[in-house]
Amino acid sequence: MQKRYIIPIVYILFLMLPIYWLIAMSFKTTGEILSGFSLFPQTWTFDNYRVIFTDPTWYWGYFNSIAYVTLNTVISIAVALPAAYAFSRYRFLGDKQLFFWLLTNRMAPAAVFALPFFQLYSAVGLFDTYLAVALAHALFNVPLAVWILEGFMSGVPKELDETAYVDGYSFPRFFFKIFLPNIKAGVGVAAFFCFMFSWVELLLAKTLTAVYAKPIAATMTKTASSAGYELGLLAAAGVLTIIPGAIVIWFVRNYIAKGFAMGRV
Amino acid sequence: MKTVNQKAWFFVLPVMLLVAFNALIPIMTVVNYSVQETFGNNLFFWEGLGWFEKLLNSPRFYSALGRQFFFTFSILAIEVPLGIMIALAMPKKGFWVPVCLVTMALPMLIPWNVVGAMWNIFTLPDIGLLGYFLNSVLGISYDMTQDPVAAWATIIIMDVWHWTSLVVLLSYAGLVSIPDAYYQAAKIDGASNWAVFRFIQLPKMKNVLTIAILLRFMDSFNIYTEPFVLTGGGPGNSTTLLSIDLVKIALGQFDLGPAAAMSLIYFAITLLVSWVFYTLMTKDD
Numbered sequence: 001m002q003k004r005y006i007i008p009i010v011y012i013l014f015l016m017l018p019i020y021w022l023i024a025m026s027f028k029t030t031g032e033i034l035s036g037f038s039l040f041p042q043t044w045t046f047d048n049y050r051v052i053f054t055d056p057t058w059y060w061g062y063f064n065s066i067a068y069v070t071l072n073t074v075i076s077i078a079v080a081l082p083a084a085y086a087f088s089r090y091r092f093l094g095d096k097q098l099f100f101w102l103l104t105n106r107m108a109p110a111a112v113f114a115l116p117f118f119q120l121y122s123a124v125g126l127f128d129t130y131l132a133v134a135l136a137h138a139l140f141n142v143p144l145a146v147w148i149l150e151g152f153m154s155g156v157p158k159e160l161d162e163t164a165y166v167d168g169y170s171f172p173r174f175f176f177k178i179f180l181p182n183i184k185a186g187v188g189v190a191a192f193f194c195f196m197f198s199w200v201e202l203l204l205a206k207t208l209t210a211v212y213a214k215p216i217a218a219t220m221t222k223t224a225s226s227a228g229y230e231l232g233l234l235a236a237a238g239v240l241t242i243i244p245g246a247i248v249i250w251f252v253r254n255y256i257a258k259g260f261a262m263g264r265v
Numbered sequence: 266m267k268t269v270n271q272k273a274w275f276f277v278l279p280v281m282l283l284v285a286f287n288a289l290i291p292i293m294t295v296v297n298y299s300v301q302e303t304f305g306n307n308l309f310f311w312e313g314l315g316w317f318e319k320l321l322n323s324p325r326f327y328s329a330l331g332r333q334f335f336f337t338f339s340i341l342a343i344e345v346p347l348g349i350m351i352a353l354a355m356p357k358k359g360f361w362v363p364v365c366l367v368t369m370a371l372p373m374l375i376p377w378n379v380v381g382a383m384w385n386i387f388t389l390p391d392i393g394l395l396g397y398f399l400n401s402v403l404g405i406s407y408d409m410t411q412d413p414v415a416a417w418a419t420i421i422i423m424d425v426w427h428w429t430s431l432v433v434l435l436s437y438a439g440l441v442s443i444p445d446a447y448y449q450a451a452k453i454d455g456a457s458n459w460a461v462f463r464f465i466q467l468p469k470m471k472n473v474l475t476i477a478i479l480l481r482f483m484d485s486f487n488i489y490t491e492p493f494v495l496t497g498g499g500p501g502n503s504t505t506l507l508s509i510d511l512v513k514i515a516l517g518q519f520d521l522g523p524a525a526a527m528s529l530i531y532f533a534i535t536l537l538v539s540w541v542f543y544t545l546m547t548k549d550d
Contacts, residue, residue: 007354011433012368015426018387019371021394025386037397079279086276091269098277105288107535109487111508112528115515116291139287142280200376202490203512217376221494231386238379245374246367253363256370256434 019242025235033231048236058237061216064130065199066244068213071134073194076141077187084149085175089158102143113139114207121208132208133215137198144197145190152186185255192252199245216241298525316526325510326527330534333507337485340424344481345474347425348432352440353466355433366437369430381494384423409496413503420492420504427491428481435477439470479542486535507531 025033026048027041052058086092087099117136118127126132160182164174180187206218220237249256299316301309320326355365372380390396390408399407409416443465451461489508492498498505498513505513511531515524 004354005356008351008356008365011351011429012365015368015372015430017394018383018426021387022383033392037392037401039394075283079283082276083280086273089267090273091267092271092273095273098281102280102284104536104539105284107483107487107532107539108288109489109508109511109528109531109535111487111489111511111515112295112532113291114512115521115524116294119294120290135283135287138283142284146280196374200374202376202378207516217378220382221378234382235386238375238383241376241379242371242374246371249367249370249374253367256366 022235022238025231026239028232030230030232045232048232049240051233052236052240058216058219061214061219062240064209064213065205065215065217065241068130068133068137068205068215069195069198071130072137072141072198073191075134076138076145076194077191079138080142080145080149080190081187084146084153085179087146087150088153089161099146102146106140106143108139110140110201110203114203117204118207127208128210128212130213133205133213134198136204136208137194137201141194141197144193148190148193149183149186152183152189156182188252189255192248192256195248196245295525295528298521299529300522302522312522316522317530320523320526320530328502329505329507329510332503332505333486336421336424336488336506337482339421340428340485341478341481343421343425344429344432345478348429348477349436349470349474351429351433352436353462355437357441366434369433372427373430377490378494380423380427381491384419384426384491384495388419409500411500413500416496416500416504420495423491423495424485424488428484431480432474432477435473436470439473440466443469475543479539482542483535483539486538 024039024041027044027046028038029043029045029047032038032042087095113136121127121132121136126135156179160178161174164178169178202215202217202221205215206221209215209218216237220234220241300312300314302312302315303309356362375383385393387393388396388407388409390400396407399405406412407415409419447465448461451465456464487508488506489512492504492506493509493512496504498509508531511524511527514520514527
């Protein structure tokens with residue numbers, strides 16, 4: 001083993017420590033947590049997890065989060081695909097300006113949009129629905145998806161398009177049968193990013209929901225403040241929010257480095 | 266070469282409509298509020314640029330802005346060099362590559378409030394792993410709910426924990442795209458490690474580092490949830506960053522006018538700095 005590997009090893013240990021602590025806490029009883037410091041759970045308990053899996057206010061939070069995240073990913077990719085194709089293949093009036101304007105939305109502080117979004121989505125009758133959160137998250141996910149897909153599409157030679165037209169393919173048939181399979185890694189990575197930023201965002205998701213579409217993260221903050229300080233329960237809920245991300249990331253592991261570079265290496 | 270084709274507008278139309286609905290209407294709402302005064306009951310009075318004037322003369326705004334810049338530049342100064350260093354030390358192929366990448370990316374997929382809550386549990390002075398270790402084992406007095414320095418150190422380390430991997434992954438993507446022949450040529454020329462880094466690796470990473478710095482700037486400048494959950498802006502106002510202050514005014518006190526004026530200035534600063542970064546770093550292309 002080479003000496004320089006010590007750097008990534010130490011770094012990964014540093015990353016895992018707080019996660020380990022969260023997992024350890026989730027298996028402790030409230031009594032043990034409050035009675036003092038212990039490195040490992042002294043008496044293992046699954047009560048924290050049992051509460052989450054049996055109480056509908058808890059497990060519905062997970063369904064809600066997954067529902068709006070999925071909806072957001074589908075919407076973002078669906079609208080970003082044609083736009084990214086246009087940016088990667090054609091020059092048109094105002095293309096550069098439009099691209100930068102899209103990116104500026106990625107820069108918008110969510111705090112700025114919280115209140116206007118609340119009023120806008122209440123006015124159109126979407127408040128407290130999955131669609132509201134999915135559309136709101138599209139504000140920053142669509143520009144990102146366009147950016148990533150454009151990077152991957154520009155890596156596909158233009159001759160492919162031309163050959164297909166010469167062979168008599170119509171545009172939709174070319175796009176779905178030939179072009180999409182060529183950039184499927186890019187689509188996967190873009191979907192992964194949409195999932196990621198929608199899954200981790202809380203401020204807008206919380207502002208736009210009350211009961212029926214409330215995300216799991218909001219359930220957690222409510223528990224932290226109302227039911228005293230149930231650290232074990234909070235930790236267990238936290239552990240469960242890490243799992244979907246871990247599963248999704250495993251699927252894109254071979255493309256992740258290229259994906260983070262937006263297909264631009 | 267790209268062909269000129271105005272019909273391409275039809276392809277971007279769905280994105281245009283969606284983003285316009287999401288961005289233009291709320292921004293116009295904010296602009297609308299920023300020039301009015303309200304006393305509730307949906308009664309509004311014209312205020313002109315009064316809120317902007319007041320805000321630009323208020324010490325509270327400047328101290329939040331100062332804290333925001335301090336936070337953003339601190340984390341950039343730590344995360345960028347650290348990320349490059351880790352990427353350079355990582356294995357280039359083999360079984361451990363996906364393992365490294367997946368474990369490193371994990372913190373980025375944790376909901377932001379869970380990150381805050383997790384670090385809260387981690388740093389509790391009496392029963393948190395880090396807090397207990399510092400206080401009881403090393404004997405360093407550490408309590409971030411009392412001590413502003415400890416609170417600052419904690420939010421900065423939390424952000425380093427959360428986002429350094431972004432820089433690592435981007436730099437790594439740049440590094441693996443360098444053909445082996447470059448390194449062999451450098452070896453024949455007897456180039457030092459520093460020379461290899463300076464003239465081969467760094468130029469190859471330039472593009473991806475641009476993306477990394479831009480993304481890290483935008484996200485850290487807009488950060489809200491993690492420090493809010495971890496410190497709530499305290500102790501006192503010592504870690505009240507710009508967006509925490511903004512949410513306090515907008516949703517806490519419901520002072521719509523001042524909050525809207527602040528939002529616009531906030532957004533303008535983010536745009537301006539991002540644009541400067543963007544042009545400076547892409548100037549050579």
